[in-house]
Amino acid sequence: MPSRHLRVQGAADAPLCAAFSALRASLDVPADFPADVLAEAERAAAAPRLPSYDATGIELFTIDPPTSTDLDQAMCLERRAGGGYRVYYAIADVAAFVTPGGALDAEAHRRVTTLYFPDEKTPLHPTVLSEGAASLLPDEDRPALLWCVDLDADGATTGTDVRRALVRSRAKLDYEGVQKQIDTGTAPESLALLRDIGTLREQQEVARGGISLNVPEQEIVEHDHHYDLTYRVPLPADGWNAQISLLTGIAGAQLMLACGTGILRTLPSAPDGAVARLRRSAQALRIDWPHHVPYAAVVRSLDPREPHHAAFLLECTSLLRGAGYTVFSGGTAPELAVHAAVAAPYTHCTAPLRRLVDRYAGELCLAAVAEQDPPDWVAAALDELPKEMAQGTSRANTVERECVDIVEAALLKDRVGELFEATVVDVKDGQPAVGTVHLTDPAVVARIEGGGNLPLGERLRVRLTQADPGTAKVVFAPA
Secondary structure, three states, rough: OOOOOEEEEOOOOOOHHHHHHHHHHHHHOOOOOOHHHHHHHHHHHOOOOOOOOEOOOEEEEEHHHHOOOOOOEEEEEOOOOOOHHHEEEEEEHHOOOOOOOOOHHHHEEEEEEEEOOOOEEEEOOOOHHHHHOOOEOOOOOEEEEEEEEEEEEOOOOHHOOOEEEEEEEEEEOOOHHHHHHHHHHOOHHHHHHHHHHHHHHHHHHHHHOOOOOOOEEEEEEEOOOOOEEEHHHHHHOHHHHHHHHHHHHHHHEEEEEEOOOOOEEEEEEOOOHHHHHHHHHHHHOOOOOOOOOHHHHHHOOOOOHHHHHHHHHHHHHHOOOOOEEEOOOOOOOOOOOEEOOOEEEOOOOOOOOOHHHHHHHHHHHHHHOOOOOOOHHHHHHHHHHHHHHHHHHHHHHHHHHHHHHHHHHHHHHHOOOOEEEEEEEEEOEEEOOOOOOOEEEOOOEEEEEEEEEEOOOOOEEEEEEEEEEEOEEEEEEEO
């Protein structure tokens, strides 16, 4: 599920880059790959294990940010002759390049996830693979796990298959371009169906009680060493594309549950205290949330282009805390098998270039379809995967959180002492003088402390008391 993402446009100045470098050092983020890992990656890139099934005739395309080159997924969407739809979804076959127990495998277990900083990324696999031989780049033949999911006219799944295949993407598309083609009626049918299928899957999500957070993306824009912080509002095409990934993750979970062995991405229902806190934030931000209206219905009513709605959507990510990975085997489903936000069993299986667990989930799904036991190297690693993923995900979350702090401090470092208009969006339990404010301009959400009781939900003039990237997080005080 989405959280905040950061991008820097333009060249960042030296202090900001130094702060990101210091953060990488403090978190022991791996730098360069060891020589033996790079050598193995080069050999694997030159001679991958290719599948016998040739599916290069399927006209796949990818949808990613314009600068992305680590392309995990490619799709082709069709209408079925008897009604309904067929979704082809190709996922990069990392196992075709990584030998179990080898140097590449060990390094992937050390890194766990790709880490995204505003200035650079720390990849899970060497770029010769993640941005080259294993990436589903256009006009290149690539080994993949090819999913085929059939849907009825309402978007409900009627059949699932996955097999190894050789595939070839025809085009690398981006969200803005996809949205424009669909809106103007110039998209070919396979792309135009993204709106039809995505919308149907969104309706399926509503019916089962799931929710996708349309969280604005914090974007830092640099001009002549001056930083502006804004929100990029996700396009409808972002959501439609995400529904294809969710569809596959749900289908994969069902395959695992049917065969009795797997690893699920799970999330318990939010505790009452967390929901109560979110209700206070809703009140603070003037979000209408009647007691008889479910949380999911409130979220779907929001417009992320509205600043207060955007702030509330960011607060909603707090209900995603507690997500983890649950392993099961022996034919017995786990007690917790559902992801509360998805409102269905769900697994991570669509981003193996960037997330360790997806390589294992893909193998489990292949084995389930083939009615075979999973490979020994998969079964041997399963019990430790939840702990590894928890540690890797925790580090990724820390990177995200600390990068937000650094960028906000860089944005405001020369404005200490200035006054800003803000809204108090949260007050700490038991400490009424400590809370969180949402600035009108720039798009900053930060800590406030000092003075008397904070007026929850009220406009407040605040003074910036500290902001220094890498040393002092942004803090305000009542003016």
